[in-house]
Amino acid sequence: MKKTELSSSEAKVIPTAATIDPNRFGELLKVIEGLHKYNVLTYTVNRDQELYDLIVKKATDIMNTHIGSLMLFDDNAMKLKIVAARGLPQKVIKTSSLKPGEGIAGKVFQSRKPIFCEDIEFDERFKRKSRVKYSSKSFVAVPLKVKGRVVGVLNVNNRKTREPFTAEGMKILTLIADEAAMTIENRRLLRSIEKAYMDTIATLAKMLDERxxxxxxxxxxxxxxxxxxxxxxxxxxxxxxxxxxxxxxxxxxxxxxxxxxxxxxxxxxxxxxxxxxxxxxxxxxxxxxxxxxxxxxxxxxxxxxxxxxxxxxxxxxxxxxxxxxxxxxxxxxxxxxxxxxxxxxxxxxxxxxxxxxxxxxxxxxxxxxxxxxxxxxxxxxxxxxxxxxx
Ligand SMILES: [Fe+2]
The missing domain is CATH 1.10.3210.10 (Hypothetical protein af1432)
Known part of the structure; x- marks a missing residue:
């Protein structure tokens, strides 16, 4: 199949033989295996927090990083907040919140596009205008999109190998973020449907009481x-x-x-x-x-x-x-x-x-x-x- 025949999402996320160094097929297989396990697991967790933790764990495992965080947009506070993280101090997790456009995650949220940076010190986009401090030179941050709407941002940085991320890495993280966004949204939908049914049943129970x-x-x-x-x-x-x-x-x-x-x-x-x-x-x-x-x-x-x-x-x-x-x-x-x-x-x-x-x-x-x-x-x-x- 020619590359042009792929759907846009397939073309975006699947590294092809042409783009992968043949010496890295083993690594790619590990990534695919990790993604498969991750997809299965997200449907078996019972609580939202468990799901968020799992997303970060899998993202950092697959991307081989020390640090990762999942931020979701809080519609009431109108800010992105960390809901799960790995390798970050508790104080940072509790206090970090970003407005759209603020910091890396805020930029990703606002622009709806991933940000991949090999070295922040030489990246014009991140000259220290912002008060946000970066702990790593190389990072990837991708939006969590649901039906075209951005609901959060998935960030990873500090690769264990100390090597910078590649464009391929950004594609893989985008795939994880797509899956994460879909799972989070499915759970939200499920809950709202469940609530609607529960309300119906509670109404029936009340009618019974009235009777x-x-x-x-x-x-x-x-x-x-x-x-x-x-x-x-x-x-x-x-x-x-x-x-x-x-x-x-x-x-x-x-x-x-x-x-x-x-x-x-x-x-x-x-x-x-x-x-x-x-x-x-x-x-x-x-x-x-x-x-x-x-x-x-x-x-x-x-x-x-x-x-x-x-x-x-x-x-x-x-x-x-x-x-x-x-x-x-x-x-x-x-x-x-x-x-x-x-x-x-x-x-x-x-x-x-x-x-x-x-x-x-x-x-x-x-x-x-x-x-x-x-x-x-x-x-x-x-x-x-x-x-x-x-
Ligand atoms: Fe009874």
Missing amino acids: MPSTRGHSRRVAELSSELAKRMGLSEERYQLIKRAALIHDIGKIGIQDNVLLKPRALNAVERKIIQNHPRIGSEIVDRVEFFNIFVPIIAFHHEWFNGEGYPMGLSGAQIPLGARIVAVCDAWDAMISERAYRDPLTKPEAAAELTRASGSQFDPEVVKEFLKMLKKKTRKTPSLSCYE
Whole structure:
């Protein structure tokens, strides 16, 4: 294929046989291998900071430099700020921020073009008009572009070999920056879509609350208690946030239950109980259809399973029941017991605590109950007005 047949992005980033010194093919292979691993890894990280750190690590590894930094544009401050760095003092990381046009990164941001400098001392562009100090003579800084918009700048300097960067190096860093920008943007989009879905589900949960005035606020309280308990039990932030979200919509399947059963002001008969016992299945089917929410299925589907296998819908027992569902089950029962229902008075908190203890090992996971009761005692000590044993 002739060079002219390449798309502009391909032509920009792929060093060709004509441009690469044959003695450096081994080096190029290493770079390609590094890029491949980097691309795979960026899609497996869970947190933004992890992603930023990984981008800088990979950029400095691939470019073989001591120093590297990723700066993103803060729309509120209207400045570029370092979000991850390697080889820079913490003070510099925390205090460095640049306006568009200021310093090297600011120039890259404003001009939307990479800057590659072999030796800053002899580069007319960087005669010390700026207050920004440069720690290295040779550097590369490239913009992170998303759909033509610059969102940040990726900088590397201080090559370990002490050799100056080459134009080829700038192409490679541009490739890394393109990938980084795309991954960062994809995550932002994913988050905004996820938020839109979450808002929709929260609205549905609220509608359910409105439909059942006797349980108003139940889902929100169960979500708060469940995430607090999960955190207390040592689950990671990712997992307790997931449990919180799932708990918020754990009863979403009740949307599919008819009014004469759902709103019945008296205790349910056997047939009605069977109907209402469909709500975990209906709820899990609702969320299973939406890609972002199918991770909630195990909690929604199994929050009425019993530890001894006598629950519904599957009759799972012990560790077969996902831990998140075992946690939500306890918090759900607690809130239901201490809340007023049309057909019964609420239990006092000591009575509800005694009931949890009684059902520990049969309906509920004993470990979860133990931690829940400890959590309540701690809450009581902190805020006596919220005493659960008054
Ligand atoms: Fe439920």
